[in-house]
Amino acid sequence: MSEEFLKVARAAKEAAAELAPLPRSPKDAALRAVADALVARAAEIVEANALDVERAREGGTSEYMIDRLRLDEARVRAVAEAVRQVADLPDPVGEVVRGGTLPNGLELRQVRVPLGVVGIIYEGRPNVTVDAAALCLKSGNAVLLRGSSSAYSSNTALVKVMQEALAGTEVPAGAVQLVPGRSRDSVKELMRARGLVDVLIPRGGASLINSVVEESTVPVIETGVGNxxxxxxxxxxxxxxxxxxxxxxxxxxxxxxxxxxxxxxxxxxxxxxxxxxxxxxxxxxxxxxxxxxxxxxxxxxxxxxxxxxxxxxxxxxxxxxxxxxxxxxxxxxxxxxxxxxxxxxxxxxxxxxxxxxxxxxxxxxxxxxxTDGGEFGFGAEIGISTQKLHARGPMGLPELTSTKWIYTGEGHLRTASGTVIARPGPRAE
Amino acid sequence: MSEEFLKVARAAKEAAAELAPLPRSPKDAALRAVADALVARAAEIVEANALDVERAREGGTSEYMIDRLRLDEARVRAVAEAVRQVADLPDPVGEVVRGGTLPNGLELRQVRVPLGVVGIIYEGRPNVTVDAAALCLKSGNAVLLRGSSSAYSSNTALVKVMQEALAGTEVPAGAVQLVPGRSRDSVKELMRARGLVDVLIPRGGASLINSVVEESTVPVIETGVGNxxxxxxxxxxxxxxxxxxxxxxxxxxxxxxxxxxxxxxxxxxxxxxxxxxxxxxxxxxxxxxxxxxxxxxxxxxxxxxxxxxxxxxxxxxxxxxxxxxxxxxxxxxxxxxxxxxxxxxxxxxxxxxxxxxxxxxxxxxxxxxxTDGGEFGFGAEIGISTQKLHARGPMGLPELTSTKWIYTGEGHLRTASGTVIARPGPRAE
CATH class of the missing domain: 3.40.309.10 (Aldehyde Dehydrogenase; Chain A, domain 2)
Incomplete structure (x- = not known):
């Protein structure tokens, strides 16, 4: 793996560990800071986007695709507004999914926790860069973004603005990372980054999704192909x-x-x-x-x-x-x-x-x-899963989480004949 | 892929489609028929097992491993009893996980459904053959079993007894399949059977699990390595x-x-x-x-x-x-x-x-x-997942399911300005 890739992937993993235990308030504050920064620095973003649009025009890209690629100040404001809406959504992290007291007195809870580092491979729509980052941050995950190379200048500017906005918040700036480089190799690196990336969500055509499924050692959530x-x-x-x-x-x-x-x-x-x-x-x-x-x-x-x-x-x-x-x-x-x-x-x-x-x-x-996260009332959607493991159908914030079991006892020991409780003694020090 | 493998994989897939919509009663009846057959044909099973034990002894296998491999009539009765206990557990299929009426009147439900075909790769303990099959059938899944080659005679006999017992029930006999052959190739075939197998659960040492994770195009649930x-x-x-x-x-x-x-x-x-x-x-x-x-x-x-x-x-x-x-x-x-x-x-x-x-x-x-499905009150456990996607920790019957969204309207159409309802007219015929 290239040094550039390892650097951002490791930074994301470190940030994920710091971000995971944060409660809702600092995450929401960070998202609002990101939204403010996007609006304040819209001109800079539009300027970077213009380079992508120019390149696309020179390359003979269709007007339909150019329209998907293009950002103006109004669109940047709409993207920022979407970030504010994500801040308003409930935080899935910490939700007790199941819980109770076992017959032996152990208190058992299954609690939602972030996945860790989410990798997203997506098409040439720069708004996805911000939408995906906002959903990942809200759910306590760091994100490795690998957008279309056609939007590389736009994505670079957007990630810079987001990172600089996060630097003034409790959310680590490293939690949002753009995979460096325009070449296909960086997609490959993302697919082989087992241990650094917890889940990969490819968005796009069937051929991209099939190649990711075929080659990835990182667990994949398939999305978006709808016959x-x-x-x-x-x-x-x-x-x-x-x-x-x-x-x-x-x-x-x-x-x-x-x-x-x-x-x-x-x-x-x-x-x-x-x-x-x-x-x-x-x-x-x-x-x-x-x-x-x-x-x-x-x-x-x-x-x-x-x-x-x-x-x-x-x-x-x-x-x-x-x-x-x-x-x-x-x-x-x-x-x-x-x-x-x-x-x-x-x-x-x-x-x-x-x-x-x-x-x-x-x-x-x-x-x-x-069949849509918005229509289903999720408030936001990272994609529509067409696979059966983990998430199926529209994926909202809870689908960007895992769970953790927590059990609390007071000296519970397991023996062949059942539970024995070693009662705590007086303070040891 | 070999013809032998494709034959059993396709049979499992067909059986899965037939099994998935079955409600609880016929599945429980089938499990009880399997338990009865195991007890009635225990001698035949023990005889097949003796061949495995003999081969293991000749190959210098340790007494500890031989003890794990060995079946006698009492152990077969215990295995049958475990099947009856699975029959007594609640059926996860059909459970409404979330549901409600959307603002536009669409009735929306998220319902548990079987995964489809579950592949299990496991160690030389023939009781797992029956335990895994029972858990898969109860959760509406067909199962492709790939046990240790050291237990091949035992597993062949156990699967034969289970299939013959199922033949007299509403559960298709093809829902339980042994992957044919003792060679490592059959593990490879299982890992590449995307489209035929919905999930692969490797049980065993770290090296087996790592190689499955590395090579499988079928989604994998990692289990069992515990540091x-x-x-x-x-x-x-x-x-x-x-x-x-x-x-x-x-x-x-x-x-x-x-x-x-x-x-x-x-x-x-x-x-x-x-x-x-x-x-x-x-x-x-x-x-x-x-x-x-x-x-x-x-x-x-x-x-x-x-x-x-x-x-x-x-x-x-x-x-x-x-x-x-x-x-x-x-x-x-x-x-x-x-x-x-x-x-x-x-x-x-x-x-x-x-x-x-x-x-x-x-x-x-x-x-x-x-940390154990039995201790957590799940009634049964297919393994302990150490990954973050789909299932984490002890996996019981619900972890062997996926979900499906169902929405029911009366002519609900989506428009740019919201939902429009095309009311049904009089009978058309």
Whole structure:
């Protein structure tokens, strides 16, 4: 590992040990100091961002991507406001998750504690630099940020402002670190930093996430790939089904909780598919249909990849299935375990769908777009986990914590025949 | 991957899908059928076990290891009884972890669901084959068992008996699978079976666990390495400290929650160390001490490895520290994050130790030996996790589950300005 990387990783680990036992007040004060500094030094941040934007323009980056990259003073103020909102959220650290007195009198508590050092690999949106840092600090974690190299100047400026703001607070400035360098090597270093980094959260496309999962020795939380399905059941209200389908597909097609595949029960295909095709066409959606969908109108023929793919655009794959069980089998085969919806009036159908679809979220008569930390009332979200260990679905502050068991006795000893208590004697000194 | 491996892994995955939605009653009935079959076919199991024992004897295995390997009819009956006890435990699946109605009327629940397929790599104790299978089935998971090759005949017989018993129940027989073959390759296959196996739990020595962590693309839960510390504070009751130290070290030295290192605050070293050395010597414990301990008596000089090592024997490393902070720093540097104890009368010292020691369990005025699923009241334990993600400390049935979010609306759509409800119309057919 490079000296530069080891230096920031070790600094983060040291800071994490200092930050972990801090109670809420100093953490909130530090976050507010960060927010103030971002606003006060917005010009400096915007100037650094302009370098990234210029480089991106010269490199021929699309205007859509440049817009994600770009910061102006108003956007910096919005980022600072988001930090203040994180300060207002409850502190997950110290929460007693379970607790009680054991039969032998030992007092046992399971308490939330920070994870330690959280590594985050993310796309070219500089606001994530600050959002992620704020969520990690609030939950008592140090953070190692590895943003897109396209935002390196912006991220360098943002981390500098945050560190300098923290220097005047009880939170150690080293708790926020930017992984140095623009090269891919620094992603590799992050993935191999077992013992220095406690968890790695890759945010971005499927290929980044797969390579991290494949190569990382640091535990990984997979986020964000969403091949979401809308299944229109034999017993669906078809008016509702059209509305839910459209909302799930077109309200914001570029996000992970947008629908990517429509499945229609054969019993309602005649009544529903023509309506769905017309409604999708009216919204500019291209349908990639199987042969049974093609019987109802002009669609692009769908292959395996269409069902597997996350379009993130105004495209949708579509198929007719013969039963709820076939719909579930399709989702199990092709889905990414993010969010899948059923539209049905049948209690039994909804029970079966909910019980057998193996995804982070299952929606009944609702758009897939609601799978979101904000909508769930978490106040903030670091990502949406599509894995089963540790956290599944939208991840808020509690998902950035671990737990610790604490037991307190007064000389409790374990023997083959049960607990014996060695009573304390008089003061020894 | 070999065809043999893929066959059992796919069978487990299929069985997992069938098993996951089953409620408690059929799972309990299946476990009782397994227990009955184990008792009824004990002779056959003991016979298969005799082959393993014979091979081990020929290979010069120690009598201690042979005793762990050996099954007789009484032991098979005890194993069956443990299965009945698992049947009696509450079912974690279906538990609503969090839930409520969102401001927009969506009903949101987070519900426990099985993980899917659990892979377990374990030592040469055939009872683990049945214990692990029972815990996985109860929590709705299929299990892929990879026991020590030294127990292969026993495990083959046990899995055959379990599968044949399940065949007469609602739980699919394929839910319990033995990874075929004795070679190390099958461990590798298990580690690379991402998509077929949802989590891997290695049980055994540090080298096995490290190699699994390093090479596995399947998420891993680390278990069982315990370099546990007993810290005797400046304000300790020294009578209590001697008792706790002895219990933690000698009551069962071969287990992961036994103490491996003693740390003594300099302020009580004169009063405590001579007593501790005498008491440990009387129990046959060899002390590996630093120079400051050596000042009080005859000890083996301790090096870096002594402080890092898990002896699992009647040996203990020992050092004098100048402060509680130095004790914590020592534990952070050398510990394995399992269990560390403080002996103190001071509320402030215990608060600080608990807050800054970063381990799965922290004991105050109690022996480290209480970190145990049975002692914690879990009813059963699949292992003790020393990692921070997903589960930390003793793992019972809930730790073998994931969660799923379920939200139910009546046509809930997400728009830029908030939720809109597309009310259901009249029946469509």
């Amino acid at each position: 979401c399905h809308v299944y229109v059941d034999a017993d669906a209200d078809l008016d509702l089904a059209v509305e839910i389908l459209l909302n799930a597909k077109v309200q914001r097609p570029s996000v992970c909780n947008a629908a990517e595949t429509l499945l229609v029960h054969a019993a309602v295909a005649d009544a529903f598919v023509p309506r769905a095709l017309a409604a999708l066409a009216a919204e500019g959606v291209t349908v990639h249909g199987d042969e049974r969908i093609a019987a109802y109108g002009d669609v692009v023929p769908a292959g395996e990849t269409d069902f597997r793919e996350e379009y993130l655009s105004l495209d949708i794959a579509a198929a007719v299935v013969d039963s709820l069980e076939d719909a579930v089998a399709h989702i199990r085969k092709y889905g990414s375990g993010h969010t899948d919806a059923i539209v049905t009036r049948s209690v039994t159908a909804s029970r079966r769908f909910v019980a057998t679809v193996d995804s982070a979220a299952v929606a009944v008569n609702a758009s897939t777009r609601f | 546990c510390h007993v810290y005797v504070d400046a304000d300790a009751d020294l009578d209590l400290a001697v008792e706790i130290l002895l219990n933690a070290k000698v009551q069962r030295p071969s287990v992961c929650n036994a103490a491996e290192t003693l740390l003594v605050h300099a302020a009580v070293a004169d009063a405590f160390v001579p007593r501790a050395l005498a008491a440990l010597a009387a129990e046959g414990v060899t002390v590996h001490g630093d120079e400051r301990i050596a000042a009080y008596g005859d000890v083996v000089p301790a090096g870096e490895t002594d402080f890092r090592e898990e002896y699992l024997s009647l040996d203990i490393a020992a050092a004098v520290v100048d402060s509680l902070e130095d004790a914590v720093a020592h534990i952070r540097k050398y510990g394995s994050g399992h269990t560390d104890a403080i002996v103190t009368r001071s509320v402030t010292a215990s608060r600080r130790f608990v807050a800054t020691v970063d381990s799965a369990a922290v004991a105050v005025n109690a022996s480290t030996r209480f």
